[in-house]
Amino acid sequence: MRSPVSRESAKAGLPPGTLVHVGTPRSEKVRITVFGYDEKDFNERETRAEDCADALKKRAVTWINVDGIHDVAIVEKVGTLFGLHPLTLEDIASTHQRPKMEDFDNYFYFVLRMPYFQRRGGRIHAEQISIVLMKNAVVSFQEREGDVFDPIRERIRRNKGRIRKCGADYLAYALMDAIVDNGFAILETLGERTESLENNVLKEPDPAVVREIHALKRELILLRKAIWPLREVLANLSRDDSPLISKSTALYLRDVYDHTIQVVETVETFRDTVSGLLDVYLSVVSNRMNEVMRVLTVIATLFIPLTFLAGIWGMNFEFMPELEWKFAYPVVLGIMILIAATMLIFFRRKKWL
Amino acid sequence: MRSPVSRESAKAGLPPGTLVHVGTPRSEKVRITVFGYDEKDFNERETRAEDCADALKKRAVTWINVDGIHDVAIVEKVGTLFGLHPLTLEDIASTHQRPKMEDFDNYFYFVLRMPYFQRRGGRIHAEQISIVLMKNAVVSFQEREGDVFDPIRERIRRNKGRIRKCGADYLAYALMDAIVDNGFAILETLGERTESLENNVLKEPDPAVVREIHALKRELILLRKAIWPLREVLANLSRDDSPLISKSTALYLRDVYDHTIQVVETVETFRDTVSGLLDVYLSVVSNRMNEVMRVLTVIATLFIPLTFLAGIWGMNFEFMPELEWKFAYPVVLGIMILIAATMLIFFRRKKWL
Amino acid sequence: MRSPVSRESAKAGLPPGTLVHVGTPRSEKVRITVFGYDEKDFNERETRAEDCADALKKRAVTWINVDGIHDVAIVEKVGTLFGLHPLTLEDIASTHQRPKMEDFDNYFYFVLRMPYFQRRGGRIHAEQISIVLMKNAVVSFQEREGDVFDPIRERIRRNKGRIRKCGADYLAYALMDAIVDNGFAILETLGERTESLENNVLKEPDPAVVREIHALKRELILLRKAIWPLREVLANLSRDDSPLISKSTALYLRDVYDHTIQVVETVETFRDTVSGLLDVYLSVVSNRMNEVMRVLTVIATLFIPLTFLAGIWGMNFEFMPELEWKFAYPVVLGIMILIAATMLIFFRRKKWL
């Protein structure tokens, strides 16, 4: 709960543009990989921050990927090499941004959030991914080494699909597409959990269900918050008439836009379902409670009057003539059975049994 | 729950435009039927994918209907013959699209969702129907052989109504109209189920009602999700000034638009009613519970004090002078009856009886 | 519940424009009345469908009113005489339209819904009224003979107000105004029912209240669905720059628009109130339940321990020395009274009494 806020507030008072890493502290070495490619060939290597701009212009498209942003010195070096605005650098280093697009004169800056399941606890977290789209290059910044972009690397290496034939805008699109498609994978897992929760609620409701519903709701909100603002980003992008985005790529962006809406709509449907589950759970619990109460009522209502009768003839008064009657006992038992039977019929009429 | 997502995620990482069937796996043979017609005559035949473009230009309007899209090779062949964009082909093959319209230079591509009742379980599913509208032709793709377009075939064969006199745009309209009208049939069944649920809740509420309400809500959401985006599609279409849509057809599209809104509004009314039913159910159940509790209270409150009194004179103390009094027993019985009567009057005053 | 849908679906598959009556089947004879009037004079007669266009142009304004649309042949005849589009005729005959306005080249077509209380059951139904506004004539179609337009007839006959001085647009306005004003009458009755429900809930809540709340909610939704779309129709109409609407009539249309909003806002207030009533009812019921439970608890908690004590000395052990003590009995009674008193004080402290 605290994380999106707690560190941001540590910056309060610093002049804007100050480069401070805001996010989970990490100690891994920052890894910078450079991909250069055109339709004919590609090359791929790991490099130091100082050298990453060298690759530019050797190939039609250059993709620089920075894994790890906790070393702000490296982010700053890369940023300076590519002429990024101080606000962009600050946003890259503050990992709790809302997805957005900013249009600087010579580049587009995208902030995206990629939800993933934490190894421990299995709860959803969202990693911030920054993408800077320039004329012939894409620079991407990830919080941690991830594998969501591996299929794209593979497509570049093997020249699969259109990627090697298109420009940097198509690469940026491919990265965004990978992130949105990753949302479907998350949704699949959440869908399975919703479904199993649904079965639990209807079959054997136990109090843990309430916590799970609460947790699921929060994860759906987190997923929604990560994907929802993308909608606006992509809508603006396709309306935009920038030379950085070619017309053919715009068609593909429309496609990601559709996927974004689909993710958000499915999240909403899941939220509706999960909210509905709480109602179902509460009414299932209340039905069970009623059943319990009905049994108590029937037993108590049946035996309390009979016990009273037994108590009457258990009194020690000297002058209780019926005590001496010969058939008093069986008659009394008969009367008791009669009363019980009458009550049972009454209960059955009332549908309490 | 899983289906709209689970298969989509299998595609994560594939280059966009890769043709993979995403949907319920099927094994039926794909059937392609070709209708050519103009005002004077029509011809109708089944064909192979390779030959389906031959029909073009022989008649004023050509309608190619593909039943089954699980064989992506066939979809691809048809797509290539008509010059469809790779993204269109991908969308045709991915059966979990949201209804939408895409405007490519030489054709309109419509994704529609047709809700239908599954044979087993009777729950609603939604089939994806793709319609490609070109200058003189309509290509439609269905997931499975269906009968919703049969009346249109009949109208072409028998030259009923305006269909033979109009162009491909009118045919596309007729297909959409058939799908929206099908929504009314679904609504009718759901309306009957809502109505019988309503009777159940008010007459003999049992816990199964909660599940049925939950299920009905989900089906209404599914229906809404299938029809609601059509609204926007049709509004855009009528604003559009494309040469593919004639002015007279635009009037008819406005009519489908009105029907779409009517379906969605009725769905919303049903959702309101069904949500209200849960409240009604819960208060009916709680009323019954109260009745049960009232009876328990009356019986227990009546007999517990009397049983205590009986217990008093059931004690074995040696010096309890009243035990030897001659009329002690009837007096005690009288007191007990008096107490009971007082209580009953109190209960009646409190309206617990 | 079914009606708005069930019959509409019967049309699925028919070519659009097919004239089928969709609505409650009726058998009364269709009645056509023709009013011609100008500032100086008026004439009024009943006529056959074939002759109803004869009246045109004899007077400045002609008003043809068709009571009953179940005889589609008549609707068709009238439609043909006035050059109505097939879609208009279809909409006139399908009585489950949503209120709307359609602008055809030479006429405006209005669909309105007039809510009324059914004779049996007293529930609200909504009748569809179609109004066709042409240059010098208004054609109105009602489902059944009604009296809502009688005051307008009277105003024409007696030359009250401006109606005889104005054109056909003013007549159309007057008809709409009559329908919206009728909404106020409906609201008045619903308001009275809400008020009496409110008294019931607070004074003597009984389970029937839940049903009445549910019913009232549905009727308010129905009323809202009948009036709400009018808002948009009238807003569009006043923005419209059509020669059919004179500028002075536009002022009056703005007035109906205000009334429409007022009806809808009052409906919303009633819905808020009725929804709130369910909460009030549930908490009143729960308060009564608590009172019942408190009494049970007090009685049971008071007497169960005392009964146990009486049981102790009712045991038949041979060696129970206190049984022989002379003042054991009064001492025991004293102890019991003491315990009861202590408990009563405790209960009073806890505010359970």
Added chain:
Amino acid sequence: MRSPVSRESAKAGLPPGTLVHVGTPRSEKVRITVFGYDEKDFNERETRAEDCADALKKRAVTWINVDGIHDVAIVEKVGTLFGLHPLTLEDIASTHQRPKMEDFDNYFYFVLRMPYFQRRGGRIHAEQISIVLMKNAVVSFQEREGDVFDPIRERIRRNKGRIRKCGADYLAYALMDAIVDNGFAILETLGERTESLENNVLKEPDPAVVREIHALKRELILLRKAIWPLREVLANLSRDDSPLISKSTALYLRDVYDHTIQVVETVETFRDTVSGLLDVYLSVVSNRMNEVMRVLTVIATLFIPLTFLAGIWGMNFEFMPELEWKFAYPVVLGIMILIAATMLIFFRRKKWL
């Protein structure tokens, strides 16, 4: 509940423009006061309807205030003298209008609603105030003599503030400002009632709270309905480029607009709080109920088994060897105490005590 509707419906069927008083019937004499003022001087007098236009043009600004509109003849006379449209007169006389602005060629007509606390019952009512703004004059109509405009009269008389230096538009603004500021006074009282309700709910919740919450909600809705539409009126007015509103007055109108929003936002906050109070009340009540139930359970669970044991040894079987044992009685008592102690420890573990 009925009032906003019941009388309006009485007009159904009358030709529009018919002048009928719709509102609480009153019998006080209608009072007309005329204020004429410019920067240098002012005069003030009471007059008859026939003479009220005489004051015009003698001073820079003339303000005619009509207290009481139940005498429609007077309203009509005043209206005719100033050339008001019949619809305006109708709106002035129908006291259940929604706040609105209407732009007639030569004047602006404002309907405002001023909420006030009724003397009896202390519930909120809303009085309709009509303001007609002309080039050099303002005509205002109130339902009853009120004191909300007194400070403005005082400002004119004593030449306080800018009022004598400005035109009729500033006077109209001052009247509106007085009405909106009056909303703050109402809010203050409602805020106090909310606060005391809050204390009641948390300290000593009793069932009357539910009624008070219900009543408070309705009054907040009434206040909101009176102020909310003003927002739109003022926004339109400031966008308007009419010669009736000077540029410097427009600045002041923006200020009233801000106040309007502030009133509405505070109303919304109060509504949130009051709605939340119902939840708090219900959970406080349910907590008390649980406490009651816990006590019942502990007592019953403790003594019911012990009473059973006492009952066992109270049976009259001849062969119950333990009855004759010398230490049976103390042993049995010991066992009972042991059972009770064990149970108490169990209850404490479960945190039921």
Added chain:
Amino acid sequence: MRSPVSRESAKAGLPPGTLVHVGTPRSEKVRITVFGYDEKDFNERETRAEDCADALKKRAVTWINVDGIHDVAIVEKVGTLFGLHPLTLEDIASTHQRPKMEDFDNYFYFVLRMPYFQRRGGRIHAEQISIVLMKNAVVSFQEREGDVFDPIRERIRRNKGRIRKCGADYLAYALMDAIVDNGFAILETLGERTESLENNVLKEPDPAVVREIHALKRELILLRKAIWPLREVLANLSRDDSPLISKSTALYLRDVYDHTIQVVETVETFRDTVSGLLDVYLSVVSNRMNEVMRVLTVIATLFIPLTFLAGIWGMNFEFMPELEWKFAYPVVLGIMILIAATMLIFFRRKKWL
């Protein structure tokens, strides 16, 4: 609750533009500090109201900060020196304004609300901060001496960041940024309280939770009301084409805008969580209640019938043959154990144990 309204209403009736302090009464001396700075140097001193305009034009940018507005004479003096409109002065002195921007010809006037935790009680309050942005100067008004602007003073003194290189617009931006960043600090504390509340609800729910939820909700609403309108202010400001805002500052304003949205979204997430907590709390409580009831039912249902049996054989009838049977007592005990066992098995089957 009352504060935002109670004092505002005290002004009802005063002419607009009257300078009255509306807010918490204070007695500290008003402190005015003047900062003049350009890229090369800065000077800083405390001054009297009369002299504060002297600093203007000596340096590129002048910042006058007024701590305390309860002395309206001082506010008026400062206002007159800088040519502020009477409405601006009134707004500065009325401390319950909604955040807004007003564009006067020669200056922008911003009202901001800075939430802070009160020393006593720790509840959130919001202080009003007014900022007047002129060509070369910024005048800021705070209700009380605060430290939220200290880091900005430090940045000016030490020439950190861009602040000394930029104009007055950048200073105004820095002030707004400090206020929004302060919102993150508030959120952090509220987040911690939400988190600890969450733990409480799931681990040891006690009734105080309901009050805390209610309080937290209200504080979140207050925070939201303080920040939300800023969104619109900043959006308007960046759309505005005023010479007062330089293009490079506009970029920074977009950044504050993003932060504003982030604060509001986090507030919304917290509100969702807190609202959800009430549901969780209620169902946890209801689960505990059910557990209690189940134990009561099991004990009562087990022993009530057995006690009845013991009562039967405790009756004093003379002719009860079984009393004399030798093994009657052990047989009866056996039967009782059998009944109890059967019931326990039944309960276990029903999962009540």
